[in-house]
Amino acid sequence: MECSRTIGQVVLPVFYDVDPSEVRHQTGEFGNAFQNLLKGIAKMEHKWLLEEKKDESPLSQRLELRWRPALHEAASLAGFVVLNSKNENEVIEDLVKNITRLLDKTDLFVANNPVGIESRVRDMIPLLDIQQSNDVLLLGMWGMGGIGKTTVAKAIYNEIGCNFECRSFLANIREVWDQNAGQVNLQEQLLFDICKEKTIKIQNIESGNIIVRDRLCNKKVLLVLDDVNTLDQLNTLCGSREWFGSGSRIIITTRDMHLLRGNRVDQVYKMKEMDGSESIELFSWHAFKKSSPKEDFLGISQNVVEYSGGLPLALEVLGSYLFERRVTEWECVLEKLKRIPNDQVQKKLKISYDGLNDDIEKEIFLDIACFFIGMDRNDVIHILNGCELYPEIGISVLVERSLVTVDERNRIGMHDLLRDMGREIIREKSPKDPEERSRLWFNQDVIDVLSEQTGTKVVEGLALKLPRDNAKCFSTKAFKKMKRLRLLQLAGVKLDGNFQYLSRNLRWLSWNAFPLTCIPADFYQENLVCIELENSNVKVVxxxxxxxxxxxxxxLSHSHHLTQSPDFSKMPNLEKLVLKDCRKLSEVSPS
Incomplete structure (x- = not known):
């Protein structure tokens, strides 16, 4: 029992023609036999001590002090009880089969450098309530791609696997599911892991469901379903709690919170990004093969870590890529990352984007990635409603898929690497010709397109934000061919010319430091849903x-020259008006 406690050896007590409770408390026939054994040892010991003329504490007493708690502990373990057996051969075969299965606990490889994993495992294990509850419990692990869900799930699987009769880790379900016969193969893999029988063949999913339920319903199982992305997968591999024996635990890793709703799981663990110290350590193991950066690389390593945003995938990929490279090469890589994300990281993150239900959800994601990060969710919904993109459900789906966040202030957020992933999807459609991209956000690209007046009807959104001391002026003719422009965000920009060249499809106009004293009359505005003219020069709108x-x-906040409000009767559907810090405002429309 000491080896079990100190080095984790497996103890499997066999109670042959004896009740475990008699062993636990040393009562009944077993208790009598145990007492007789101690008396026999004491008698032999007494005779030996007299002959050798030694004065020592009796061995029988020392053995009794050790044996009684050890017997109590052993009899408290789940073992094999054999009472009134008439066929010892069957008993032995059954014992061998069960012991073989129990000892077949090959651990999964977790990571060469398991930074931050132990703390997350400690956070999750209490949620599984292994010792206290005999119910079948399901735990969801939710988070964006590359955040380490699978790695932590493997560590938990290794940590608690010995508490279960049998276990199975079904990896990469999303990927396997779409392969030829992948669905049936997953069911067969589950049955093999649990039953250790290679002869089980499943004809179709429906028959597989019945076989899985019948074979597992009396077993205490640990099951990990890794990278689940549809309800069909859950229904096929984990149809209901009744499929599993008492005390079973099922862990589901997914990028989609929707799959975990509706009491499908008992608890959800939201994966958290790595903190600063964890990030620099993981990165260093891959970039320098040690736990901290080389002295000459301290500053630039911190820059890479900041870019990675606590995402383990990015830290590992970039660290490995930068290993044994010179500082000048690191600087070049960082500069390139501002425009073009790392390909390995891009492919992993893009899985979530590709898995969206339709083009409308993808359009919403791309709009947010380019223009709406940090904005109020309700404002964004108004703007996108004006674009007929059904944002109420669309944004909810993006949040569930770990692509977008909404904080306690109702502000829309997005991980920097997800933002870059979305922008790269747009850039790679036309790498050399920015005017052929659907959205423009990178300052130099926008400046080139406006200066050269090369804009096309492909452009739907454009953002150019410049510092006031570096303001630039462009001709309105630069917008002449941008007939489908919906979203326009400017700051530190002046436009010269006829405003009728601006798109009649504009839904959102955000122009910080708007330079004119009023909005030009030749600017078509009837489709506008949102006008934001903060820090403007307007006297009247x-x-x-x-x-x-x-x-x-x-x-119109911080418009220090504004003297009167517009006529609100002309805006029957206005829901939000902001006139903060309009110091000269003296006349407000009674409407």
Whole structure:
């Protein structure tokens, strides 16, 4: 029993024609036999001590002090009870089969450098309630791609596997599911892991469901379903709690929170990104083969870690890529990453984007990645509703798929690497010709397109934010061919010319430090849903009132020259008005 406690040896007590409770408490026939054994040892010991003339504490007493708690501990373990057996051969075969299965606990490889894994395992194990509950419990692990769900699940599988009669880790379910006969193969793999029988052949999913249920319903099972992305997968491999024996635990890793809703699981563990110290250590193991950076690389290593945003995948990939490279090469890589993400990281993260239900959800994701990070969720919904993109459900799906976050202030967020992934999807459609991309956000690309007036009807969104001391002026003719432009965000920019060249399809106009004293009359605005003119020079919004039936948001905050508000009767659907710090505002429309 001491070896079990100190080095983890497996103890399998066999109670042959004896009740475990008699062994635990040393009562009944077993207790009598045990007492007689101690008396026999004491008698032999007494005779030997007299002959040798030694004065020592009796061995029988020392043995009794050790044996009684050891017997109590051993009899408290789940073992094999054989009572009134008439066929010892069957008993022996059954024992051999069960022991072979129990000892077949090959651990999974977790990681060469398991940084941060132990703390996450400690956080999760209490959620599984292994010792206290005999119910069948399901635990969901949710998080974005590359955050380490599979790695932590493997570590938990290794840590607690010995507490179960049998176990199975079904890896890469999303990938295997779409392969030829992949669904049946997963069911067969599950049955082999649990039953250790290679002869089980499944004809179809429906018959497989019945076989899995019948074979597992009396077994205490640990099952990990890794990278699940559809309900069909859950229904095929984990149809209901009744499929599993008492005390079973099922762990599901997924990028999609929707799969874990509706009481499908008992607990959800949200994977957290690595903190600063964990990030630098993991990166260093891959970049330097030690736990901290070389002295000459301290600063630039921190830059790479900041870029990675606590994502283990990025830290490992970039660290391995930069191993044994010179500082100048590191600097070049970092500069390139500002424009083009690492290919391995891009492919892993893009899986979530490719798995979205339709093009509309993808459009919403790309709009957010380019323009709406940090904005109020309700404002974004208004704008995207104006674009007929059904954002209420779309944004909810993106949050469930770990692609977008909404914080306690209702602000939309996105991991920097997911943002870069979305922007790269747009860039790679036309790597050399930015005017042929659907969205433009990189300052130099936008400046080139506006300066050379090469914009096309492909462009749907454009953002150019410059510092005030470096403001630039462009001709409105640069927008002439951008007929499908929906989203326009400017700062530190002046436009010269006829505003009728701006798209009639604009839904969102955000122009910080708007330089004019009013919005030009020749600017078509009827489709605008949101106008944001913070820090503007406007004195009046419009000289001649305009009918703005679609306008939901008007933000004129910090417009220090504004003297009067617009006529609100012309904006029947206005829901949000911001006039903060408009110091000269003296006249507000009574409407």
């Amino acid at each position: 419009w000289k001649d009132s305009q009918k703005m039936e679609n306008l939901k948001i008007l933000n």
